[in-house]
Amino acid sequence: MKKQKWIALLLAGGRGTRLNLLTKSIVKPAVPFGGKYRIIDFALSNCKNSGIETVGILTQYRPYELHSHLGSCSYWNLYNRYGGLTILPPFQRNNSGVEWYEGTSHAVFQNIEFIEQHKPEHVLILSADQIYKMDYSLMLEQHIEKNADCTIAVVEVPWEDASRFGLIKMDEESYKIIGFEEKPEHPTTNVASMGIYIFKWSVLKDYLLQDEEKEFTHRDFGKDIIPSMLKEGLELYAYYFNNYWKDVGTVHSYWNANLDLLDRESNIFLKNPEWRIHTVESNAPPLFLDKSAKVHHSLLSEGCEICGTIENSVVFNGVKIGKGARIKNAVILPNTIVGENAWIENAIIGSQTVVKNGVIIVSKDSNAHLMVVGNNVIVDPELHDFTSKNNVLTVSS
Known part of the structure; x- marks a missing residue:
């Protein structure tokens, strides 16, 4: 198979319990948004618009409606001979039964064989439950220019929301990361990780394998992989994002993100309109x-x-x-x-x-x-x- 510069993995299997009754029967990335879209459409469209040829979607919790939505990848133009869109649910390994994804990094670890097939130099890890438009290729350019082992996309969040996120401390001139706290009770910064990472694949693979050998681990990027890399002196950099971004992990943030569309200044579809968000067309009659x-x-x-x-x-x-x-x-x-x-x-x-x-x-x-x-x-x-x-x-x- 063709060696690729990078591939993307979308983490789309979380329960989304903070969205209350909206995720009782469907997974959070499949929740409708903005009148005609699904939440996952934003990350998928960003991949397409950024020129990524191979996208793996890691699903787990109540995936049926999400799988149905993804049934025709032609809407995101992600069908091609070199990779396209692949759904990656948990599967049975050896004779031990199905091994469920136990954390964000564990989900990627379970799919090492899929990643190795494409021989990527870099792997982009994405959350499938955020509202934003982002050109990931610009993040990759910085990642390569800095010769980073890992680049983390960051954004400033309101101080009252900071404890919901992994928080970054960095050198203001070089953007080199010098500290990381996962959802601290008393935040000392409001620069938050967006849960978007680019890793050198050779480096990430080693850390995933090492993490699985540990006696105790959360099997999580924010709690295990990132802190270990920082502790061992690897090159981690922040990629600053200053456009509209909303993590819709709570009922209030989901409600607010939808109502943001009623304000011309915050309507994400009116910003950068050539950067289209693609979805499955409903063929419904006119209003x-x-x-x-x-x-x-x-x-x-x-x-x-x-x-x-x-x-x-x-x-x-x-x-x-x-x-x-x-x-x-x-x-x-x-x-x-x-x-x-x-x-x-x-x-x-x-x-x-x-x-x-x-x-x-x-x-x-x-x-x-x-x-x-x-x-x-x-x-x-x-x-x-x-x-x-x-x-x-x-x-x-």
Whole structure:
């Protein structure tokens, strides 16, 4: 097989438990985003646009919908004779049964044979659950120029969010990394790892093999591989990224990232429009607005039928909103039906869900609490034991 300069591996198997009910039945990278996309579309499109020929997608938790979405790699133009797109689930090795991926670095270790087939000089490791546009080839150029053993993409995050990330300390002039803390309780910097790494493959392979021999290891890049490389004096550098980036690992960050699309300054699709984000086309009919519909400052997708009032919201493809319904500061996922005179505010409503006539799903303070309804739910107080307080319906399952 042709020797390649680099290949990419997308880590797409995490449970995404902080997304609450949205990932109860599907893996986080398959969660819909932005009216018509899936979260994984961003990393995949970045690979295509960066000229990467070989992409391996490491899946594990509830992969069925994700596999279906990836069924035709032609949407990302990643089918070619030298590699293309390959789905890499856990598999049985020898006679010991299926070996599940136990951490980020362990998932890559389990696929050493796949990587070796392509004989890459460098390996790009990506998280499949972030919203951003990035030319990975520019990161590779810096990686090669610095003769780095590992390059980590970094971004500044709000101080109140810093403890959610691996944090980088670096020389401000050379960008050489001099310290790394994985999700510290009391952050001393807000320069965060994006979970995007480029390694010299020969170096990474040695560390993966060494890590597997240790008596105790988390089998994780942030907790094991990166600290070991720093401790042993290898050349690690930061690649500074200063464009839009959002880790959608929590319900609030996911909600905020969707509503960012309503602001011209933060709408990622309006920035660098030639850097397209590709997805599977739905072939849905055009959007229909009834004469009773009122829409203000919102994003509506194809296949919707709107008869109610929508304000400051993102409504995905195939959604139906009944007459008299009020939708505000909400994200309504695909093929959901909202009945007449329903009221939804400061909420996320999952896919293929039915909200019956007159139901109220409202949070009075979006900063403190968002209402979340899962996928494939029928919200009908007459059929379920929902709790209600101050005329607000709380949906917990």
